[in-house]
Amino acid sequence: MQKRASVSKQQDNVTYIDTTPHPPTHPDPSTTLIQALASEPLARLSEFELLQLILQEQETPDIARQLYRRFATLREMEHAGLGELMEIERMTLCKAAALQAAFALGRKIACKPLYRGQTFVSSRDVYLAYAPKLNILEQETFWILLLDQRNRVLKQQQVSQGSINRCTITPREIFTPALREKAVGMILLHNHPSGDPEPSTHDRKLTTQLREVSVLLGIKILDHIVVGDQSYVSFADRGWL
Known part of the structure; x- marks a missing residue:
């Protein structure tokens, strides 16, 4: 974090120094793909771009690239344990857990519950x-x-x-x-x-x-x-x- 230049203010013979930290003025690098969602439906993003969003590394997708080098397909990535994911350079526990949670959520959506009286035609x-x-x-x-x-x-x-x-x-x-x-x-x-x-x-x-x-x-x-x-x-x- 950058600090604003100190400014002295004189009031009632007491000097106040403004040392409030302020964020840098450059844009947040994580907004690139997120801003694109305003004009592009999520379904149009590639697998790689979706992976970038989950890992929150839109501009420098180092972890996403390593995952694709380590695992040939998304299916292999889905089957990977937490320990395997943590072997990826720069992978954090939070990112690995988010990736596994995304796969688990997808499975729950895909597993439509059967109900009594349901029929199958093929x-x-x-x-x-x-x-x-x-x-x-x-x-x-x-x-x-x-x-x-x-x-x-x-x-x-x-x-x-x-x-x-x-x-x-x-x-x-x-x-x-x-x-x-x-x-x-x-x-x-x-x-x-x-x-x-x-x-x-x-x-x-x-x-x-x-x-x-x-x-x-x-x-x-x-x-x-x-x-x-x-x-x-x-x-x-x-x-x-």
């Missing part, structure tokens, strides 16, 4: 509803969507959580909730933390086994969707059901 609808929730997990998780006779959602339930590349599940875990809810149909859903949604041999064998049991119980499996990083595979779309 495998893509199911993928879009669950991808934000499943893509951040480091272990495979297996979910079921239980449906009524009009394919409306009765209940969603996670039935198993496994390792990074395998999720062990039994027909009992799948069909006990379905019988309890009197479901007549279901959609199977699980994620691949590797990012590759291509079903494994185990996935296909398990689906065949579950389909055989479903026929005996009169509960139709409408689809089995494998969620990967920015893509998915639908057993129904491939004609495997």
Whole structure:
């Protein structure tokens, strides 16, 4: 902070010295992009510019550049822990926390809550509803969507959580909730933390086994969707059901 030049004022034989600190007269460097928002909608800014805003370093985006050198994609950046972010030169705890908070807020917005009676018209609808929730997990998780006779959602339930590349599940875990809810149909859903949604041999064998049991119980499996990083595979779309 700069100080205004001292000025003496004589009053009643007492001398007063003005030492009040005053800010520098040059403009705040953080206003460049913020001022641009007055004429440009936020949606038109690039990923890099949005990152600059979150980190509050509009004119000299050193941290933003380092983040892009360290992490190839925003997805990798999102998965980075606080310790990894703090390894970036000039990164502060406040900036790292703000970045993680922005990613977390985005996930909450994307994860639209399912409600009883909701319907899905395509495998893509199911993928879009669950991808934000499943893509951040480091272990495979297996979910079921239980449906009524009009394919409306009765209940969603996670039935198993496994390792990074395998999720062990039994027909009992799948069909006990379905019988309890009197479901007549279901959609199977699980994620691949590797990012590759291509079903494994185990996935296909398990689906065949579950389909055989479903026929005996009169509960139709409408689809089995494998969620990967920015893509998915639908057993129904491939004609495997």
